[in-house]
Amino acid sequence: QGKDLPSWYFLFLQMSWRSSFHCSKFRHVFGKPATKEHSYDGVPITRSVHDNHYCSANPCFIAVVTECAGGGSFLVLPVHHTGRVDPQHPRVCGHSGRVLDVKWNPFDDHCIASCSEDCTVKIWDIPACGVQQNLTKARKTLIGHSRRVGLIEWHPTAENLLLSSAYDYKVGNLIGQWQLCFNCDGSRLAVTCKDRRIRVLDPRTGKILQVSCSKSHRASKVLYLGGLKMLLSTGCSPWNHRQVVLWDLDDLSEPLLEEDLDGSAGVLFPFYDPDTHMLYLAGKGDGNIRCYELSAEKPYLSFLMEYRSLLPQKGLGVMPKRGLDVSTCEVFRFYRLIAVKDLVEPLSMIVPRKESGIFQEDLYPLTAGNQAAMTAQEWLSGINRGPVLMSLEPGTHVTNPYPEIPARKRLVRQLSSLRFQTDPPVGAVTRANLVLMEEVEQRKCHTLVWFEPHPKQNHSYTQYTHHRGQVQINNSHQAAGKLFLKFHLDDFHF
Numbered sequence: 001q002g003k004d005l006p007s008w009y010f011l012f013l014q015m016s017w018r019s020s021f022h023c024s025k026f027r028h029v030f031g032k033p034a035t036k037e038h039s040y041d042g043v044p045i046t047r048s049v050h051d052n053h054y055c056s057a058n059p060c061f062i063a064v065v066t067e068c069a070g071g072g073s074f075l076v077l078p079v080h081h082t083g084r085v086d087p088q089h090p091r092v093c094g095h096s097g098r099v100l101d102v103k104w105n106p107f108d109d110h111c112i113a114s115c116s117e118d119c120t121v122k123i124w125d126i127p128a129c130g131v132q133q134n135l136t137k138a139r140k141t142l143i144g145h146s147r148r149v150g151l152i153e154w155h156p157t158a159e160n161l162l163l164s165s166a167y168d169y170k171v172g173n174l175i176g177q178w179q180l181c182f183n184c185d186g187s188r189l190a191v192t193c194k195d196r197r198i199r200v201l202d203p204r205t206g207k208i209l210q211v212s213c214s215k216s217h218r219a220s221k222v223l224y225l226g227g228l229k230m231l232l233s234t235g236c237s238p239w240n241h242r243q244v245v246l247w248d249l250d251d252l253s254e255p256l257l258e259e260d261l262d263g264s265a266g267v268l269f270p271f272y273d274p275d276t277h278m279l280y281l282a283g284k285g286d287g288n289i290r291c292y293e294l295s296a297e298k299p300y301l302s303f304l305m306e307y308r309s310l311l312p313q314k315g316l317g318v319m320p321k322r323g324l325d326v327s328t329c330e331v332f333r334f335y336r337l338i339a340v341k342d343l344v345e346p347l348s349m350i351v352p353r354k355e356s357g358i359f360q361e362d363l364y365p366l367t368a369g370n371q372a373a374m375t376a377q378e379w380l381s382g383i384n385r386g387p388v389l390m391s392l393e394p395g396t397h398v399t400n401p402y403p404e405i406p407a408r409k410r411l412v413r414q415l416s417s418l419r420f421q422t423d424p425p426v427g428a429v430t431r432a433n434l435v436l437m438e439e440v441e442q443r444k445c446h447t448l449v450w451f452e453p454h455p456k457q458n459h460s461y462t463q464y465t466h467h468r469g470q471v472q473i474n475n476s477h478q479a480a481g482k483l484f485l486k487f488h489l490d491d492f493h494f
Contacts, residue, residue: 024293024302025351025362026278029331031289031307032348034082040064040344042085043075045314045337048098050150051178051220051267051284055317055335055344056102060109061126062317062335063102064344066091072099072116076131079323092124092135100150106320107159107372111139115149121164151179155186157387158379159372163189163203184226184274187384192219198233198252204380212252217245220267226274228296230256234268234281242268244281246300257300261290271318273332275367278304280332280349285312289334291349307347314339321367326392329356331363364392373402 046054046065054065057079065074073093077085097117105111110128115121122138147168155161165180179192182203189203196218200210212219212233219233231247242264246257261268266285272278272294279292279301287309293302317335324330325348332349351363369390374383391398 024304026276026291026293026304026331029278029291029304029349029351031291031305032350033309033336034346034348036343038082039346040077040082040085041342042087043342043344044068044087045339045342045344046098047339048100050100052101052150052315053269053317054102054315055337056104056112057317057319057323057333057335058104058109059320059323061104061112061130062344063092063104063112064317064337065099065102068093071096072118074099074102074114076112076126078130081130090131090134092126092131094122094124094136094138094141095120097148100148101152103152103154105160106154106156106368107370109370113152113154113162115152115164117148119143119145119148119166121145121149121152121162123162153180153182155376155379156182156184156368157186157373157385158376159374161186161376161379179221181223183224185384185386186379188224190222190224190231192222192233192235196220196235198222198231198247200231200249200252204382210252212247214245214253214255214258217243217255217258219245221270223270223272225272225277225294228277228294230294230296230300232270232272232279232294234270240265242283244268244270244301246294259301269316271316271332271334273321275321275365276331276363278332280334282313282316282334284314287312289347309336311336311338311341311343311345313337320370321364321392322370322390324392326359326364326394327357329353329360329363359393361393366391366398369398371400371404 040062043064044067046067048054048065056063060079061076062079063074063076068091071093072095073091075085075089075091077089092114095114095116095118097119099114099116102112102114105113110126112124112126113121114124121142123140123142124135125139142164145164145166145168147166149164149166151165153163155163163180178194181190182188183190186203188209189201191199191201193199198212198219199208201208216237217233217235218237219235221235222231222233225232229249231249231252233245233247235243235245237243237260240263241260242262244259244261245255247255261281264283264286266283269282269284271280271282277294279294281290281292282288289307291304291306293304294300295302313336315337317337319333319335324333328348329351330348331351334347334349336345336347338345353360366389368387371388371390373385373388385402388400388402389398
């Protein structure tokens with residue numbers, strides 16, 4: 001049939017066929033699990049059934065929620081403290097109920113927040129040498145919820161701003177928040193709730209801006225896709241098939257993409273890397289992790305690979321980009337909680353390159369660093385700022401476009417971690433430093449903000465400000481109903 005056609009016609013068909021397939025520089029990415037010697041063995045991982053991650057990591061430490069008799073605790077290990085973990089290793093055990101979530105402060109590697117069934121949120125200081133004895137005294141205990149606190153989330157750009165969600169707050173059908181996610185500058189908050197819908201809120205006022213109304217998708221987890229102007233949710237269809245769905249930020253009435261994955265029952269945890277636009281889907285109770293590449297144009301979602309393991313994961317922690325090993329072309333790192341083996345297994349996602357020892361600029365663009373873009377007061381006043389970027393290339397410095405936090409505050413944070421060490425080195429805290437700490441104590445301020453119904457108004461907003469032992473109450477008509485608890489802790493020194 002094609003004998004009379006010229007040869008260039010077949011060359012044209014071949015080129016057209018190749019161009020219809022997505023060619024990605026991440027197409028050869030693969031998962032490399034750590035050996036048992038480089039994992040954390042003997043960790044009594046919690047038996048809680050909540051759909052949380054139970055693990056949080058930073059370049060210095062890894063925190064894992066553990067099982068214990070009476071009260072709640074979590075384990076904090078130096079990130080290089082691999083191998084067999086001592087069963088009597090000291091823990092952070094100040095909660096009277098089971099710990100449900102832990103999150104490291106993105107701007108302070110020695111500060112971690114935890115929430116619990118005892119209705120409290122606690123802020124802890126971890127010494128630079130790690131936890132040497134059971135830590136029972138928190139830097140601050142935040143009280144305000146009447147039922148168990150299930151989720152906490154740090155603000156992505158403002159310093160010392162923490163959001164918590166418990167099972168006692170409801171707005172209309174907002175009953176029990178299953179997932180909270182800030183956008184890149186913290187000006188919007190996406191929430192999934194028990195009614196399986198997605199809601200976008202203004203976190204300052206609590207006002208609901210958008211609500212999804214798809215009948216073919218029941219959302220459980222949600223993420224902002226930075227740089228793509230989209231939301232991503234995972235959940236299930238009416239036929240209980242697990243799904244991944246993409247939404248237009250400006251219109252949640254209909255999804256842009258709806259893709260069924262499988263018929264498994266475990267919750268799908270989504271993880272997104274805004275620098276590479278790579279998406280990872282990990283199922284609770286599964287041993288596999290799917291990897292995709294996202295784009296702003298159709299088909300939006302391109303499958304790359306699937307990591308498979310025979311050991312199921314109960315939860316996962318993620319290392320921030322600044323803690324990755326750029327010399328091996330590591331683009332993402334998980335910490336898989338394998339409860340059946342009492343094992344925490346690091347899993348590195350690696351893009352193979354011929355010369356892996358050289359810094360690969362195309363794999364590591366500028367990323368969010370560990371420096372806050374603004375203070376909590378600035379954010380509460382209405383200012384929005386994107387994250388302060390940093391380069392992962394060794395020896396490279398990126399200029400901060402925003403006013404930096406005064407050096408005085410940075411010194412106080414360093415003194416804070418020194419103050420909580422069990423055996424500080426001789427001369428670590430000098431007389432001048434103690435005077436500076438006393439100065440900070442004199443200017444301490446605690447602001448506690450939440451939304452609650454006013455007895456005579458349908459829409460009310462109540463702000464409680466505690467300053468040197470005195471309470472001031474201000475009301476304004478902005479928020480609808482009791483929703484979230486926001487804690488602003490100035491320097492966290494009390």
